[in-house]
Amino acid sequence: xxxxxxxxxxxxxxxxxxxLAGTVGLLRFPDVFCRLHALTKADNLxxxxxxxxxxxxxxxxxxxxxxxxxxxxxxxxATVSAHLIARHAHQHLATSPEDSNEQR
Amino acid sequence: MTLxxxxxxxxxxxxxxxxxxxxxxxxxxxIIHFVVFGLTMALAWAxxxxxxxxxxxxxxxxxxxxxxxxxxxxxxxxxxxxxxADPAPAQSRLxxxxxxxSGLLVGVIGLSALFSEVEPAQAGxxxxxxxxxxxxxxxxxxxxxxxxxxxxxxEVAVLLTAFLAARAVAGADGGEGSATTPAPETPMVxxxxxxxxxxxxxxxxxxxxxxxxxxxxxxxxxxxxxGAGVLLILSGRIxxxxxxxxxxxxxxxxxxxxxxxxGLVPLLKxxxxxxxxxxxxxxxxxxxxxxxxxxxxxxxxxxxxxxKRGRNG
Amino acid sequence: xxxxxxxxxxxxPLLAACATVAFPGRWVGLIVRTGLLPLPLLxxxxxxxxxxxxxxxxxxxxxxxxxxxxxxxxSLSLLMLWLNVGITVLISLxxxxxxxxxxxxGRRFWPLWLILFASMNALVLSADLFNLYVxxxxxxxxxxxxxxxxxxxxxxxxxxxxxLLALMASLLYLLGVGLIYGQAGTLDLYLIAEQxxxxxxxxxxxxxxxxxxxxxxxxxxxxxxxPAAHGNAPGPVSAILSAMxxxxxxxxxxxxxxxxxxxxxxxxxxxLMGLLGAAAIVYGSLAALVQDRLKMIxxxxxxxxxxxxxxxxxxxxxxxxxAASYHLLSHGLAKAAMFLAAANILNSVGTDRLQxxxxxxxxxxxxxxxxxLGGVSILGLPPSGGFVAKWLFLEAAWQQQAxxxxxxxxxxxxxxxxxxxxxxxxxxxxxxxxxDKRPRRENPDLASVAALILAVGAIxxxxxxxxxxxxxxxxxxxxxxx
Numbered sequence: 001x002x003x004x005x006x007x008x009x010x011x012x013x014x015x016x017x018x019x020l021a022g023t024v025g026l027l028r029f030p031d032v033f034c035r036l037h038a039l040t041k042a043d044n045l046x047x048x049x050x051x052x053x054x055x056x057x058x059x060x061x062x063x064x065x066x067x068x069x070x071x072x073x074x075x076x077x078a079t080v081s082a083h084l085i086a087r088h089a090h091q092h093l094a095t096s097p098e099d100s101n102e103q104r
Numbered sequence: 105m106t107l108x109x110x111x112x113x114x115x116x117x118x119x120x121x122x123x124x125x126x127x128x129x130x131x132x133x134x135i136i137h138f139v140v141f142g143l144t145m146a147l148a149w150a151x152x153x154x155x156x157x158x159x160x161x162x163x164x165x166x167x168x169x170x171x172x173x174x175x176x177x178x179x180x181x182x183x184x185x186x187x188x189a190d191p192a193p194a195q196s197r198l199x200x201x202x203x204x205x206s207g208l209l210v211g212v213i214g215l216s217a218l219f220s221e222v223e224p225a226q227a228g229x230x231x232x233x234x235x236x237x238x239x240x241x242x243x244x245x246x247x248x249x250x251x252x253x254x255x256x257x258x259e260v261a262v263l264l265t266a267f268l269a270a271r272a273v274a275g276a277d278g279g280e281g282s283a284t285t286p287a288p289e290t291p292m293v294x295x296x297x298x299x300x301x302x303x304x305x306x307x308x309x310x311x312x313x314x315x316x317x318x319x320x321x322x323x324x325x326x327x328x329x330x331g332a333g334v335l336l337i338l339s340g341r342i343x344x345x346x347x348x349x350x351x352x353x354x355x356x357x358x359x360x361x362x363x364x365x366x367g368l369v370p371l372l373k374x375x376x377x378x379x380x381x382x383x384x385x386x387x388x389x390x391x392x393x394x395x396x397x398x399x400x401x402x403x404x405x406x407x408x409x410x411x412k413r414g415r416n417g
Numbered sequence: 418x419x420x421x422x423x424x425x426x427x428x429x430p431l432l433a434a435c436a437t438v439a440f441p442g443r444w445v446g447l448i449v450r451t452g453l454l455p456l457p458l459l460x461x462x463x464x465x466x467x468x469x470x471x472x473x474x475x476x477x478x479x480x481x482x483x484x485x486x487x488x489x490x491x492s493l494s495l496l497m498l499w500l501n502v503g504i505t506v507l508i509s510l511x512x513x514x515x516x517x518x519x520x521x522x523g524r525r526f527w528p529l530w531l532i533l534f535a536s537m538n539a540l541v542l543s544a545d546l547f548n549l550y551v552x553x554x555x556x557x558x559x560x561x562x563x564x565x566x567x568x569x570x571x572x573x574x575x576x577x578x579x580x581l582l583a584l585m586a587s588l589l590y591l592l593g594v595g596l597i598y599g600q601a602g603t604l605d606l607y608l609i610a611e612q613x614x615x616x617x618x619x620x621x622x623x624x625x626x627x628x629x630x631x632x633x634x635x636x637x638x639x640x641x642x643x644p645a646a647h648g649n650a651p652g653p654v655s656a657i658l659s660a661m662x663x664x665x666x667x668x669x670x671x672x673x674x675x676x677x678x679x680x681x682x683x684x685x686x687x688x689l690m691g692l693l694g695a696a697a698i699v700y701g702s703l704a705a706l707v708q709d710r711l712k713m714i715x716x717x718x719x720x721x722x723x724x725x726x727x728x729x730x731x732x733x734x735x736x737x738x739x740a741a742s743y744h745l746l747s748h749g750l751a752k753a754a755m756f757l758a759a760a761n762i763l764n765s766v767g768t769d770r771l772q773x774x775x776x777x778x779x780x781x782x783x784x785x786x787x788x789x790l791g792g793v794s795i796l797g798l799p800p801s802g803g804f805v806a807k808w809l810f811l812e813a814a815w816q817q818q819a820x821x822x823x824x825x826x827x828x829x830x831x832x833x834x835x836x837x838x839x840x841x842x843x844x845x846x847x848x849x850x851x852x853d854k855r856p857r858r859e860n861p862d863l864a865s866v867a868a869l870i871l872a873v874g875a876i877x878x879x880x881x882x883x884x885x886x887x888x889x890x891x892x893x894x895x896x897x898x899x
Contacts, residue, residue: 224602
């Protein structure tokens with residue numbers, strides 16, 4: 001295996017590790033806001049690592065720029081979704097505090 | 105070895121997700137499981153070498169269907185004051201017999217597929233050899249529009265019929281008041297739309313054009329465009345109306361009508377029915393179909409007969 | 418010439434359907450007429466072609482199978498086309514009143530009606546297995562939309578059940594098509610018939626396809642959706658459903674069995690199909706006997722009559738094929754007449770509960786007469802089309818000395834008599850119960866006349882049977898000698 005393959009493997013494995021961490025956080029954290037923390041931070045970093053691993057593996061400029069675009073759009077989507085979920089949870093919390101742990 | 109593991113993971117995932125979707129204790133969770141099932145299905149299609157199908161499944165099966173089901177859930181379940189807070193899906197006595205029957209069916213099909221000799225696919229080879237004479241690189245697009253155009257025409261008619269049947273069931277009401285909750289008033293949504301909508305339109309047009317020589321095509325482009333429409337509806341930029349205006353009506357019918365008219369024209373010159381007079385016809389019909397598919401799916405999601413500018417538009 | 422006529426037969430109603438969606442209300446009536454009325458004239462061209470050449474092949478887009486899709490018009494397809502065109506045009510006369518083209522209900526109804534019509538035409542022309550699937554889907558979806566078009570709760574429930582069962586049936590059919598394609602490499606039915614030998618895979622595929630189609634044809638015991646759907650749908654919709662829509666899936670089973678699997682040894686399966694038909698006849702007639710709504714009685718009568726079409730499988734001979742084709746024709750006409758008459762009665766009296774209909778023959782003589790004439794054909798009394806069909810069945814059974822089927826056919830007539838005479842008895846014989854309330858609504862005369870024309874057609878079929886039977890014998894399946 002060449003150096004490129006080694007680097008790719010390392011990046012992909014690191015990315016999967018971060019995804020795993022995010023999922024563990026999703027399952028184990030007590031309430032909505034903590035889970036959102038886990039998801040947004042860990043998953044987005046994981047996505048960045050996976051995309052860079054694939055970019056290193058392919059090496060073509062077109063593919064690298066597409067992967068960069070994918071990461072940015074994924075970041076945008078995750079950001080806005082997290083914002084909307086947090087907002088909804090916050091408003092819900094304001095009206096009925098006992099439901100804060102029942103968020104889906 | 106790793107591919108075998110991957111395939112096994114996908115199969116186990118599919119069966120587990122299907123089971124969870126049907127038997128989870130909360131209807132909402134069941135819907136989410138179904139959406140993830142759709143995405144795993146797209147993975148499966150990609151594994152068996154059908155990227156066009158994978159794209160269509162991800163866009164329509166996971167994306168649009170998921171959005172539709174969530175909206176329906178909100179309207180039917182949460183909207184009613186008399187239903188319980190988090191209902192379980194209805195139990196059916198037929199669930200176990202159907203599951204066992206399906207398993208047996210799969211087993212029988214697998215066995216019979218194992219014990220048969222497969223002849224080379226005549227139709228597929230004919231397509232690949234004919235493809236040399238046409239300037240299309242994607243055999244799927246050639247089959248859809250040039251060789252088996254009637255199937256595609258009727259499929260677009262099926263989409264129109266589904267929309268008409270949905271309108272017929274909806275009856276006299278429907279339209280005013282979207283099925284979704286009021287859009288959240290936060291500037292983040294506006295920023296998201298400002299970036300995502302033009303990007304989505306670009307991707308849809310790219311998929312349409314790329315269909316000639318790569319996986320892609322009118323259905324995939326239309327589904328992606330419909331996704332953009334769903335975003336606009338959810339954020340209140342577009343709302344439903346009971347009756348469609350002339351522009352929406354033209355867009356709805358464009359695909360089917362243009363395919364039929366362009367297909368009938370060769371008869372005047374003595375050529376066979378549906379013998380498209382050139383690649384320009386293929387591109388024109390594909391564009392019209394993409395428009396029709398997108399508008400039909402958006403209207404089905406909006407729940408009305410037509411569209412107008414919404415409250416935040 | 419033939420190609421243009423056939424193309425218009427499929428595409429003219431479809432274009433008209435699009436036009437009814439596109440244009441505003443006052444044009445809809447004109448558009449519907451343009452989409453329907455030219456068709457009987459257009460039909461003359463392919464009829465002449467079939468009488469001349471026996472079979473007409475059309476390779477769509479200029480690509481013959483296995484590359485492309487082919488249309489194949491033979492005697493059976495021609496018969497189905499004529500039946501579809503004739504019945505749809507006559508029912509549309511009636512539907513023009515229930516669903517006025519310029520009303521809201523009309524705007525929801527007519528596009529779906531035209532699409533149903535066009536897709537059935539496309540189905541009987543198709544020679545390609547996957548194309549048959551797509552056209553059948555179109556037929557099913559349009560039918561479901563039409564069942565639910567008035568948004569009545571009972572109709573919506575029935576339509577939902579039909580939707581779920583029909584989707585499962587379509588899935589089974591598609592599974593079978595996929596398996597056959599994997600084996601044969603082509604989707605053209607007639608090419609497959611030449612190449613495939615019976616084996617594990619083809620038999621599994623054929624079973625899957627036929628089970629799916631049996632669900633769509635509401636053959637006992639997979640008939641559960643039919644009475645609710647046909648009994649609760651609006652009048653013209655029930656008529657076209659019982660007269661044509663269930664017939665097209667039976668037509669597909671015939672194609673698969675006699676043309677696709679020609680030469681296979683299917684005696685056990687054929688006897689099974691015959692037994693299912695027998696069960697349908699007995700169950701349907703008995704169920705019709707205990708119903709208290711007129712439309713449900715007519716719907717269960719459909720379940721029973723479809724059993725006769727199953728008798729073609731064990732009695733596979735030229736006579737039986739003629740008998741089944743003629744039964745297709747006369748039942749279509751008679752059942753459409755009965756449903757239209759029942760719709761008129763329902764509209765006028767306000768209910769179709771049998772007990773409340775005593776004396777209705779005084780007020781609605783035309784409709785009750787149409788009902789009775791249709792019943793005569795269902796019963797198989799001479800001189801109706803139903804009698805010709807029954808007679809041919811009896812002859813076919815006698816020829817093969819299949820006494821069981823003979824007794825069944827004769828007995829089926831008696832069972833039909835039971836529920837029909839019950840209906841007519843309650844309506845016509847009413848020594849004391851005389852309803853002298855005014856009718857709730859006046860029916861336009863044309864609505865009753867439409868029902869009457871169909872009923873007279875069913876009787877006339879008994880007189881003019883020779884040309885049709887000759888046509889059918891010209892297009893017998895391979896292996897069936899006259």
